[in-house]
Amino acid sequence: MSLSDVFDSIEVQPWSEVVELHEALLQEQLDYVVARSDFYKAKFAGLRSSVGSLADLANLPFTSKDEIRESLLARPPLGLHVAADLGDVVQIQSSSGTTGMPTFVAATAHDIDTWNSMGARVFYANGFRPKDWVMHAYAMGRGFVGGLVNIEHLQHLGVCVIPLGAESGTERLLGAIDHLKPVAMCATPSMVSHLGSMAPEVLGKPARELSIRKISVGGEPGGGIPAIRQQMEELWGADVRDMMGGADFGSTYWAECDEKDGMHVCSQGALHVELIDPDTLESLPIAEGVSGELVYTTLRRQATPLIRYRMGDIVTVTAMDCSCGRTGYKIKAHGRADDMLIVRGVNVFPAAIKDEVMQFVPDTTGYLKIDLDFAGHSTYEALNMRVEISNTSKKSAKDLALLLEGAIRDKLTVKVVVNIVPEGAIERPGAQKEKLLERVSKA
Ligand SMILES: [Zn+2]
Structure with missing residues (x-):
């Protein structure tokens, strides 16, 4: 050496x-x-x-x-x-x-x-x-x-x-x-x-x-x-x-x-x-x-x-x-630790969810938001998230959502509901750090 x-x-x-x-x-x-x-x-x-x-x-x-x-x-x-x-x-x-x-x-x-x-x-x-x-x-x-x-x-x-x-x-x-x-x-x-x-x-x-x-x-x-x-x-x-x-x-x-x-x-x-x-x-x-x-x-x-x-x-x-x-x-x-979510008692990091979504590029652009419609970081409901579908994807939005939900459940043992949004719908981080979590009011 x-x-x-x-x-x-x-x-x-x-x-x-x-x-x-x-x-x-x-x-x-x-x-x-x-x-x-x-x-x-x-x-x-x-x-x-x-x-x-x-x-x-x-x-x-x-x-x-x-x-x-x-x-x-x-x-x-x-x-x-x-x-x-x-x-x-x-x-x-x-x-x-x-x-x-x-x-x-x-x-x-x-x-x-x-x-x-x-x-x-x-x-x-x-x-x-x-x-x-x-x-x-x-x-x-x-x-x-x-x-x-x-x-x-x-x-x-x-x-x-x-x-x-x-x-x-x-x-x-x-x-x-x-x-x-x-x-x-x-x-x-x-x-x-x-x-x-x-x-x-x-x-x-x-x-x-x-x-x-x-x-x-x-x-x-x-x-x-x-x-x-x-x-x-x-x-x-x-x-x-x-x-x-x-x-x-x-x-x-x-x-x-x-x-x-x-x-x-x-x-x-x-x-x-x-x-x-x-x-x-x-x-x-x-x-x-x-x-x-x-x-x-x-x-x-x-x-x-x-x-x-x-x-x-x-x-x-x-x-x-x-x-x-x-x-x-x-x-x-x-x-x-501040970013860690607890979904039905299971710890999950947003970055791990991003990793799963990335497995589906190029059907998705890889951009996503996890919508926090609950106070704090712990929920007993499924986690709501938005994922962009690529303009070039041959998959239907429904099929892509099911694939993502299945992959995240299998790999991370976390139940998510994926809402597919069109390419460009999620704001790009640009000069800022990418924020995967977004606080939203409960629909
Ligand atoms: Zn080394």
């Missing part, structure tokens, strides 16, 4: 050495937060001394998104949890706020360095290399971390970034790809699919005749869903790899390597990751086959450190090692 195959030597260090590093950094970070963050000073009163090692972390309470929102409102601008002097803050990002008011995430120059070290490992694992020309087609607006923060990561990696952003629109993005001939692109899976399917109309040639050979996707589930990955790879004639992260700790810190069978942890030395049972909240071992919710603890954060933070990602650990030489374990993501 030569070190040139990873961005950072820590990615191939024996895992025991990574744990040793985390042990030391955890103590420093805890001392820092109880000294400098009023939020943690109060929250951990009397508890700090109970954590002598990583194994003791479970003695500390979790930090929730709601607590951080309340903290922001309790003491504007950056909340009770802020731990750096405001004069040292150099950048403020906004989380997407899909589950409530947007929150603000602050960083010092040192924090940006930490974010960049994780992000560069991710894009390198996804196949990007220094000097590659990379089309950036994530949304740039609203403080979304896929925008500026991803661009910072790419610059840290040393690629030539072309930051057009999703807001440039289909014609400008495709025109720029045709003219500049970048070898790589990063965007949401829905944007990659959309651009790929529009290339013949806009440029008069299929996307696979363009220059893009490496695609990194994230921001929404899709890259790890086999049918969606396959569709993108065929459209573009390119290698598509998944990555994942979230606004609270930079942008991205999980990534698929050449093997493309799960995302490696890429946050060594920056974040300590725990796995818990989302129902009982008990700690779970990080071991092959174990599923649970990710819990993150920052290890060297200055501006807005977070200890045992529940972001809500539900994952399964798929492997503890890899032929690529990285020593970090790998995961498959299922979605955010």
Whole structure:
């Protein structure tokens, strides 16, 4: 294994050495937060001394998104949890706020360095290399971390970034790809699919005749869903790899390597990751086959450190090692706990339903909406959904609906009622993340 195959030597260090590093950094970070963050000073009163090692972390309470929102409102601008002097803050990002008011995430120059070290490992694992020309087609607006923060990561990696952003629109993005001939692109899976399917109309040639050979996707589930990955790879004639992260700790810190069978942890030395049972909240071992919710603890954060933070990602650990030489374990993501639906007692993620619908492309366009006509996320009725039929489909709407309902019932053991709608009836995500769930009033 030569070190040139990873961005950072820590990615191939024996895992025991990574744990040793985390042990030391955890103590420093805890001392820092109880000294400098009023939020943690109060929250951990009397508890700090109970954590002598990583194994003791479970003695500390979790930090929730709601607590951080309340903290922001309790003491504007950056909340009770802020731990750096405001004069040292150099950048403020906004989380997407899909589950409530947007929150603000602050960083010092040192924090940006930490974010960049994780992000560069991710894009390198996804196949990007220094000097590659990379089309950036994530949304740039609203403080979304896929925008500026991803661009910072790419610059840290040393690629030539072309930051057009999703807001440039289909014609400008495709025109720029045709003219500049970048070898790589990063965007949401829905944007990659959309651009790929529009290339013949806009440029008069299929996307696979363009220059893009490496695609990194994230921001929404899709890259790890086999049918969606396959569709993108065929459209573009390119290698598509998944990555994942979230606004609270930079942008991205999980990534698929050449093997493309799960995302490696890429946050060594920056974040300590725990796995818990989302129902009982008990700690779970990080071991092959174990599923649970990710819990993150920052290890060297200055501006807005977070200890045992529940972001809500539900994952399964798929492997503890890899032929690529990285020593970090790998995961498959299922979605955010906030998005999980419970239909007649059965847990189902919207992304899993999308995966089933994708099996019926080209009879369907693959676009769908799950209509939530009930409060919360749990229902005892069948789940109502709309699915687009393609203009070119030879199937009747009724037959397609029955096929989809049967496939979803067989695979996911969830009863759905599929309402077929014409091609184009469902709004395209464009620059935004694809939203599979829609709140509707009960008909
Ligand atoms: Zn690997």
